[in-house]
Amino acid sequence: MTVSTAIARLNAADPDFARHLDHLLSWESVSDDAVNQRVLDIIKAVRERGDAALVEFTQRFDGVDAQSINDLILGRERLELALTRITPAQREALEKAANRVRVYHERQKQDSWQYTEADGTVLGQKVTPLDRAGLYVPGGKASYPSSVLMNAIPAKVAGVAEVVMVVPTPRGEINELVLAAACIAGVDRVFTVGGAQAVAALAYGTDSVPQVDKIVGPGNIYVATAKRHVFGQVGIDMIAGPSEILVVCDGQTDPDWIAMDLFSQAEHDEDAQAILVSPDAAFLDRVAASIDKLLPTMERAEIIEKSVNGRGALIQVRDMQQAIEVANRIAPEHLELSVADPQAWLPHIRHAGAIFMGRHTSEALGDYCAGPNHVLPTSGTARFSSPLGVYDFQKRSSIIFCSEQGASELGHTASILARGESLTAHARSAEYRILTQDKGN
Known part of the structure; x- marks a missing residue:
């Protein structure tokens, strides 16, 4: 079996970088x-x-x-x-x-x-x-x-x-x-x-x-x-797309480690996406060499080859700040911060399903046994979605208990707003609870 890679090389300095990146990221999980x-x-x-x-x-x-x-x-x-x-x-x-x-x-x-307000009104939330x-x-x-x-x-x-x-x-x-x-x-x-x-x-x-x-x-x-x-x-839970990994590296991690981290998601299926972002062009070359060296040793080499060639990329950026900007633009399912001080960059990450901190934290640990959930938003949905968690299996009910005085005071506000919406029954329902001494206020 012969396998070879022709992984895309992108440079954030190119004038058409945004267009190329959008094309690389595009994915439609629409049924025919x-x-x-x-x-x-x-x-x-x-x-x-x-x-x-x-x-x-x-x-x-x-x-x-x-x-x-x-x-x-x-x-x-x-x-x-x-x-x-x-x-x-x-x-x-x-x-x-x-x-x-x-x-x-x-x-x-x-x-x-x-919590209880001064007039005895109780508001809250019941989690079930x-x-x-x-x-x-x-x-x-x-x-x-x-x-x-x-x-x-x-x-x-x-x-x-x-x-x-x-x-x-x-x-x-x-x-x-x-x-x-x-x-x-x-x-x-x-x-x-x-x-x-x-x-x-x-x-x-x-x-x-x-x-x-x-x-x-x-x-x-x-x-x-x-x-x-x-x-x-x-x-x-979600409609999940193909698995994704984005590695941001400062160029100091063993290139074999990075290549294998990219493979760890590429081996899922041909549509999986593995991307490396680094300001070090020479390091990108070394990772490309590691990919070519290690690919023939993989049991799922053909799948990895199609994934890397079809949807993978090595992206050169100006500096680490731009690397983080690209990461936020991509909003990946898995983000590895393979850098010297990942904690310093963490506050700048806005969009990622899971963030793997440091050179020794491979994404694979999160898949199996680190503890956080591996069911994560894909296809850029980390912009507005979160990992699966306990909160997905709990629902919240609002609790409202009005004291006599509280109902009277709130009745005035509700009445004005309801009549402004021409919902007279709403208004009168609230007005019935207004105490006699408050009706002229």
């Missing part, structure tokens, strides 16, 4: 009409025929010889069995990662609060966990037990009573690590169903699959399209 219609048909079938449709689609799409929905349900005992089937080292790694993820997310928990969350997990060889931990543990920390996992098992192939991770993370129910049909089942419920309040977890284009269509019926 055929995919969209197929997903709509699947959702309709699941809503109308429930479990029977799930069995039929699983037979057709996954090649599983299921005779009834019972053949697609895994009990808690099956998850516990998976723990015994993985190696002791794998179990120890899963448990250590799960503990770190749990400890980190415990700090995100929000509590209810109230979702009743039930659905977790979509890709199946077969493209299985990620780490994603099970990252999606299920925050839900459990938030207090979600039931976490339901759906995972396809193409041709009956079950990933024991995924089931073991589900056991450790506290998943309550597992259905071996995937695709748009699994999303539909979670969104609308069937006789066997319970309806959930929110669906989280990654999937293919059919899963993403289905999540778009059921949003509003249920909540969703």
Whole structure:
């Protein structure tokens, strides 16, 4: 097998740099009409025929010889069995990662609060966990037990009573690590169903699959399209694009380290994006040489090659200040600050899903076991979105209690504003509560 790279080289000083960067970053995760219609048909079938449709689609799409929905349900005992089937080292790694993820997310928990005004009016916020969350997990060889931990543990920390996992098992192939991770993370129910049909089942419920309040977890284009269509019926985490990494380096890190950090995201799929930004042109040359040297040693070399050649880039900037400006423009999913003093630059970072500080902090640590969530905004959405967390599984209700005096005083204000909007019933509803002695004020 012959692999070679022709990674793009950009220079921020070029007059057309912005146009080239925009072209490099452009990504449309829009389904074509055929995919969209197929997903709509699947959702309709699941809503109308429930479990029977799930069995039929699983037979057709996954090649599983299921005779009834019972053949697609895994009990808690099956998850516990998976723990015994993985190696002791794998179990120890899963448990250590799960503990770190749990400890980190415990700090995100929000509590209810109230305060009382001088007239006795009470205002506040009640924080309540979702009743039930659905977790979509890709199946077969493209299985990620780490994603099970990252999606299920925050839900459990938030207090979600039931976490339901759906995972396809193409041709009956079950990933024991995924089931073991589900056991450790506290998943309550597992259905071996995937695709748009699994999303539909979670969104609308069937006789066997319970309806959930929110669906989280990654999937293919059919899963993403289905999540778009059921949003509003249920909540969703995000519509994720390809994985991304942006490394900002001052030129002093080992170029082999940087090349491998770029590979760590490029190996996900051909559309993944790996970008290096540095003010040191000679360093960019050394990293390019490391890429060419290390690429043939990679198991997923062909995928990395297509990713790096198609969407990767080495970008030269004037100085570190401009490097940070480019980083904020890109708003990457993963940002590595591979510099001497990352803390000094941290206040200048405005847009990034996760920020990896210093030369020794590889993005891979965040994917598995550092503790923060690896479900992150992609495709520039870090400008307005945040990592998945406990807050995604909690909802907030406003609390308003008016004392007699408070209702009277607020009634005047509400009345004026309501009548200004020509909403007379609103105004009179508030005016009824105005005390007699206040009516002339």
